[in-house]
Amino acid sequence: MPRLSDTMEEGAIASWHKHPGDHVEIGDVLVEIETDKATMDYEAYESGTLSEILVSEGATVSIGTPIATLDDGKSAAPATPAAVTSSPASASVVVPEDAPAPLTPAKMAPEPASGRTAPAPATSPGASEHVASTVPRGHDGPFASPLVRRLAREHDLDLSTVSGSGPGGRIIRADLNDLLSETPAPATPRSVSRAPVSSGPIVDEKRASQEITVSKSRRIIARRLSESAQTIPHFFVTAVADVEELMEMRIDLNERALAAGQTKISVNDLLIRASALALREHPEVNASYVSDESTVLLVHNRINVGVAVASRNGLVVPVIVDADRKSTSEISAEAKALAAQANGKGLSIEQMSGGTFTISNLGMYGVEEFTAIINPPEAAILAVGTTTREAVVVGNQVVPRRRMRFTLSADHRIIDGALAAQFLQTLSGIIEHPWRIVAGDA
Amino acid sequence: MTMKTYRQALHDTLRAEMLRDENVFLMGEEIGVFEGSYKITAGLLAEFGEKRVKDTPIAEEGFTGAAIGAAMLGLRPVVEIMTINFSLLALDQIVNHAAKVYGMFGGQAKVPLVIRTPGGGGQQLGATHSQNIELYYAFVPGMKVVAPSTPADAKALLLAAIRDDDPVLFLENLALYNTKGEVPDDDRPAEIGKAKIAREGHDLTLIGYSRMAYIAKNVAETLAESEGLDIEVIDLMSLRPLDRETIVNSVKKTHAAVVLEDDWLTYGIGAEIAATISDGAFDYLDAPVRRVAMAEVPMPYSKVLESAAMPTNDDVVNAIFQTLEAVGRRLKKVGQSHD
Numbered sequence: 001m002p003r004l005s006d007t008m009e010e011g012a013i014a015s016w017h018k019h020p021g022d023h024v025e026i027g028d029v030l031v032e033i034e035t036d037k038a039t040m041d042y043e044a045y046e047s048g049t050l051s052e053i054l055v056s057e058g059a060t061v062s063i064g065t066p067i068a069t070l071d072d073g074k075s076a077a078p079a080t081p082a083a084v085t086s087s088p089a090s091a092s093v094v095v096p097e098d099a100p101a102p103l104t105p106a107k108m109a110p111e112p113a114s115g116r117t118a119p120a121p122a123t124s125p126g127a128s129e130h131v132a133s134t135v136p137r138g139h140d141g142p143f144a145s146p147l148v149r150r151l152a153r154e155h156d157l158d159l160s161t162v163s164g165s166g167p168g169g170r171i172i173r174a175d176l177n178d179l180l181s182e183t184p185a186p187a188t189p190r191s192v193s194r195a196p197v198s199s200g201p202i203v204d205e206k207r208a209s210q211e212i213t214v215s216k217s218r219r220i221i222a223r224r225l226s227e228s229a230q231t232i233p234h235f236f237v238t239a240v241a242d243v244e245e246l247m248e249m250r251i252d253l254n255e256r257a258l259a260a261g262q263t264k265i266s267v268n269d270l271l272i273r274a275s276a277l278a279l280r281e282h283p284e285v286n287a288s289y290v291s292d293e294s295t296v297l298l299v300h301n302r303i304n305v306g307v308a309v310a311s312r313n314g315l316v317v318p319v320i321v322d323a324d325r326k327s328t329s330e331i332s333a334e335a336k337a338l339a340a341q342a343n344g345k346g347l348s349i350e351q352m353s354g355g356t357f358t359i360s361n362l363g364m365y366g367v368e369e370f371t372a373i374i375n376p377p378e379a380a381i382l383a384v385g386t387t388t389r390e391a392v393v394v395g396n397q398v399v400p401r402r403r404m405r406f407t408l409s410a411d412h413r414i415i416d417g418a419l420a421a422q423f424l425q426t427l428s429g430i431i432e433h434p435w436r437i438v439a440g441d442a
Numbered sequence: 443m444t445m446k447t448y449r450q451a452l453h454d455t456l457r458a459e460m461l462r463d464e465n466v467f468l469m470g471e472e473i474g475v476f477e478g479s480y481k482i483t484a485g486l487l488a489e490f491g492e493k494r495v496k497d498t499p500i501a502e503e504g505f506t507g508a509a510i511g512a513a514m515l516g517l518r519p520v521v522e523i524m525t526i527n528f529s530l531l532a533l534d535q536i537v538n539h540a541a542k543v544y545g546m547f548g549g550q551a552k553v554p555l556v557i558r559t560p561g562g563g564g565q566q567l568g569a570t571h572s573q574n575i576e577l578y579y580a581f582v583p584g585m586k587v588v589a590p591s592t593p594a595d596a597k598a599l600l601l602a603a604i605r606d607d608d609p610v611l612f613l614e615n616l617a618l619y620n621t622k623g624e625v626p627d628d629d630r631p632a633e634i635g636k637a638k639i640a641r642e643g644h645d646l647t648l649i650g651y652s653r654m655a656y657i658a659k660n661v662a663e664t665l666a667e668s669e670g671l672d673i674e675v676i677d678l679m680s681l682r683p684l685d686r687e688t689i690v691n692s693v694k695k696t697h698a699a700v701v702l703e704d705d706w707l708t709y710g711i712g713a714e715i716a717a718t719i720s721d722g723a724f725d726y727l728d729a730p731v732r733r734v735a736m737a738e739v740p741m742p743y744s745k746v747l748e749s750a751a752m753p754t755n756d757d758v759v760n761a762i763f764q765t766l767e768a769v770g771r772r773l774k775k776v777g778q779s780h781d
Contacts, residue, residue: 145729145769146724146728147697147727147728150725166729166770167767170768172728172769173697173769173770174771
């Protein structure tokens with residue numbers, strides 16, 4: 001399993017494009033791999049014949065696990081497995097595995113003189129070690145004791161991430177200590193794993209809870225969000241902006257865009273650029289906390305704004321790179337293209353990498369205001385609500401005005417309340433004087 | 443409670459049962475005038491007379507068959523076969539008659555027979571007189587086979603065997619006759635078919651019977667002191683019926699097991715226990731079940747070779763260590779020393 005992104009720890013085989021016996025040329029797409037971020041084609045770096053598929057479609061393995069054997073015709077034994085290794089950067093990507101030691105048949109006859117303990121073939125760890133190290137790695141997953149396999153079933157553990165310390169690399173109960181301490185122990189294992197949130201006695205099968213497979217990307221999202229919510233000291237500051245002028249301007253812009261045959265600009269497109277401009281004024285918000293051990297924090301010179309998209313394939317955050325340097329129409333076109341791709345074949349890892357700030361907009365659902373969880377390593381995320389008509393005092397009169405609320409979630413380790421407030425003040429100022437958003441646009 | 447030897451516990455129980463029930467009588471070679479090869483029946487001829495303590499010819503098949511007939515007609519014979527090795531001569535009577543009568547004749551006759559017989563090597567008695575072949579009888583439906591390891595269990599199981607309406611092979615052991623222990627003064631029989639947790643623990647289940655249960659308890663206590671290990675010891679007490687439930691429940695708790703037997707490994711009782719564990723506790727095993735048994739040779743006469751052939755404390759300790767290492771415990775190996 002190759003490492004296809006920096007954060008990738010395991011990958012799932014989405015589909016095999018080649019089948020055992022197929023001839024493979026350099027550059028041929030061998031397999032589609034689903035990583036934590038995207039589904040990617042993986043191309044052959046060597047030519048040869050695909051002799052065996054070791055990981056079937058849908059299965060997840062950790063990086064470095066052989067997923068197929070490619071016979072380059074050079075080895076003496078045609079069936080010598082070659083493995084697709086983990087690093088696409090290494091010079092040779094298809095490397096023959098260490099030639100397996102010839103499988104000497106284990107002695108079958110018990111030895112009388114030393115027959116005091118069980119003869120090796122069936123029960124001694126030495127025997128299982130021998131088998132474990134020489135069997136081609138085509139079996140389903142790592143060797144694990146029956147106890148471990150049961151615990152894995154009951155606690156939904158992924159054994160491919162566990163390295164076995166038992167004889168022959170067998171995963172034993174002791175190897176699960178870390179994993180199990182993270183998993184709450186089920187009181188009655190079976191029923192809990194089947195009905196984790198059942199609110200009362202299950203009366204009939206149709207109304208019982210059902211198991212839905214959690215996708216790879218959803219598991220990554222779950223882990224990242226938990227990490228963020230648990231480790232980053234979030235605080236929240238809400239501001240409100242008058243968007244009468246912004247709305248007027250958008251109508252005007254879209255009339256022009258329509259006439260010019262361009263796509264319509266959304267409120268969100270305007271907010272992306274407005275945020276980018278506000279970040280330019282407050283670079284300390286466009287920053288990253290490095291680690292508890294680090295004596296520095298990172299302030300990013302480039303302003304790359306991620307946009308949370310509820311795509312058909314799940315939550316994704318495509319990034320508009322250099323959003324402060326792009327015109328509103330450029331941003332609009334790019335955002336639309338990214339959203340379409342997210343709903344279609346999916347985004348590439350590059351398209352989801354490098355963000356320095358994120359906007360999450362639930363305004364289209366009528367949400368007035370909400371808070372969002374920071375997308376690490378970023379330091380802040382803007383949660384945008386809907387536009388509402390409110391009674392506002394202007395001068396001495398109460399007038400109906402359209403207003404919008406947005407809440408900044410900030411990492412208190414590097415952003416203080418005053419800075420967050422100043423950032424929002426700047427952002428409100430830009431939104432309420434919307435010509436500033438388009439000023440400088442080509 | 444009274445402190446007494448395994449031998450004395452057997453003697454006292456036989457005597458008490460003869461006093462309690464006049465249908466109880468003894469048969470066997472040299473049990474009367476000579477008072478028994480291992481002196482279990484010492485004094486009983488003098489006390490109860492020839493009618494109830496019968497010296498027999500050297501003819502195992504004959505006197506075992508006679509005892510079966512007596513049992514079918516309502517007496518409760520307790521036969522002593524001098525060592526289990528000689529029971530081979532009575533194999534047809536035991537397997538084809540004692541074990542079959544009740545079933546083959548639709549329950550018209552019961553066979554409340556007890557065959558007391560010691561097994562065990564270590565006495566330099568040679569290959570034909572040092573065997574542990576209780577398995578031959580534990581294999582046969584219709585038989586019961588019990589094997590006490592302590593004086594108290596010897597009493598409780600002998601009471602149960604004599605009062606049981608089925609034929610019971612009562613396995614003694616040459617090496618246990620002189621071991622001592624507290625014996626209750628009551629009259630409470632054991633439940634045949636029930637194993638005993640001789641020592642509670644969580645790290646590993648050590649299973650044995652007869653002499654190997656005795657060794658198991660010693661090893662477990664030693665390792666508790668020297669290594670801080672918490673080993674659960676199961677004394678099977680009964681080989682047929684076998685208390686599978688106690689075995690399985692223990693392994694479900696400890697996740698690892700070592701099975702000890704004084705007989706040969708291949709096709710042995712340890713194999714039956716291992717299969718029982720695999721059947722009932724497969725999903726709880728963290729390491730393969732290991733077995734410790736004697737070397738697969740006819741028992742040598744030479745003292746050195748005989749000792750080498752028999753399973754020792756060190757063999758048990760090493761099997762325990764290997765199993766615990768397989769589940770991630772790191773322990774130091776012991777050398778070949780104390781026995």
